[in-house]
Amino acid sequence: MDRGGLPTRIILARHGETEWNAAGRMQGRMDSPLTRQGREQAGMLRRNLERYLATCAATCPETACNRLAAAWSSSLGRAVETLGLCLKDTDVPLCKDDRLDEIALGSWEGLSFSQVEHEWPGRFHAFWHCPSRYVPVGDGEYFEDVQKRMCRAISDMAAAFRGGNVLVVSHWIAIKCLLARLMGLGLDAMPYMPKPENGAFTVLELRHGHWFLNLPHGGENICGD
Numbered sequence: 001m002d003r004g005g006l007p008t009r010i011i012l013a014r015h016g017e018t019e020w021n022a023a024g025r026m027q028g029r030m031d032s033p034l035t036r037q038g039r040e041q042a043g044m045l046r047r048n049l050e051r052y053l054a055t056c057a058a059t060c061p062e063t064a065c066n067r068l069a070a071a072w073s074s075s076l077g078r079a080v081e082t083l084g085l086c087l088k089d090t091d092v093p094l095c096k097d098d099r100l101d102e103i104a105l106g107s108w109e110g111l112s113f114s115q116v117e118h119e120w121p122g123r124f125h126a127f128w129h130c131p132s133r134y135v136p137v138g139d140g141e142y143f144e145d146v147q148k149r150m151c152r153a154i155s156d157m158a159a160a161f162r163g164g165n166v167l168v169v170s171h172w173i174a175i176k177c178l179l180a181r182l183m184g185l186g187l188d189a190m191p192y193m194p195k196p197e198n199g200a201f202t203v204l205e206l207r208h209g210h211w212f213l214n215l216p217h218g219g220e221n222i223c224g225d
Contacts, residue, residue: 028105046088104140
């Protein structure tokens with residue numbers, strides 16, 4: 001805790017639904033536009049964020065408790081668009097960091113889930129059920145590499161905005177990699193963790209040098225979609 005004992009909060013959200021999410025295609029570093037539902041989820045994120053910050057303000061008189069100190073997204077269009085819609089007409093600077101990007105999937109990007117499962121059944125199974133044994137295709141990433149860059153990004157943001165609230169918009173696998181690491185779980189626990197829902201957020205609090213995980217906020221289902 002810093003600045004009068006205030007915790008540092010990372011408000012970690014997943015982007016809104018995209019066309020490829022809806023079609024069952026694997027995105028990775030490739031992109032597709034937000035759907036109408038995805039744009040609505042960005043608006044829902046804004047409303048839920050406002051309610052959360054109001055709750056923080058009710059329990060803490062400090063100005064830092066009820067406002068955002070910074071807002072970051074990955075460099076990918078779906079996260080950038082979600083953050084922009086969420087914070088439209090606010091004075092919060094919107095920043096990008098490619099360390100928050102989704103896992104690179106190499107040759108899988110743009111293919112349907114069923115196509116990938118048919119062409120690479122063993123690797124597809126490892127990806128979803130045993131991440132520690134997953135070997136990427138082409139220029140894809142290992143889960144360990146995603147985990148390392150996500151942890152570095154969040155640590156840097158927490159250090160730069162001590163005692164403040166930071167909104168971060170990232171991606172499904174990237175978020176799960178980070179949470180597994182902060183919770184002290186191995187990669188192979190990831191299949192048993194709730195899937196981050198489009199437009200929902202989880203709060204990470206840094207207090208006395210330790211991370212604490214709050215429950216997800218918002219979305220259609222509290223534990224995932």
